[in-house]
Amino acid sequence: MAQAAVAAAQDKKARDIITLEIKKLSTIADYFVIMSAGSTAQAQAIADYIEEKLLERQRAVLRREGYNRANWILLDFGDVVVHIFKEEDRRFYNLEQLWGDAPSL
Secondary structure (H helix, E strand, O other): HHHHHEEEEEEEEEEEEEEEEEEOOOOOEEEEEEEEEOHHHHHHHHHHHHHHHHHHOOOOOOOOEEEOOEEEEEOOOOOOEEEEEEEEHHHHHHHHHHHOOOOOO
């Protein structure tokens, strides 16, 4: 599912996509997929497309946060959590450093 989210994000021109394997570090999820968007509209388009593509694979989003403001959109699919950031917010929250012990795929 993480790979399907990455492929969908690439289709919508998300930037700097990384996948962190966090299953040995947390019970939150198995993977975080983190990416950047250049604008609010692009972040929302990426989120919509990821939801659409994963639903085609019978995986509905369990929770969606931050969609209206779209500075940081979180899509929770259970074992995969997708984070879509506007670039300046990604630098501020720096999840990659926060989860620095997680292997990057």
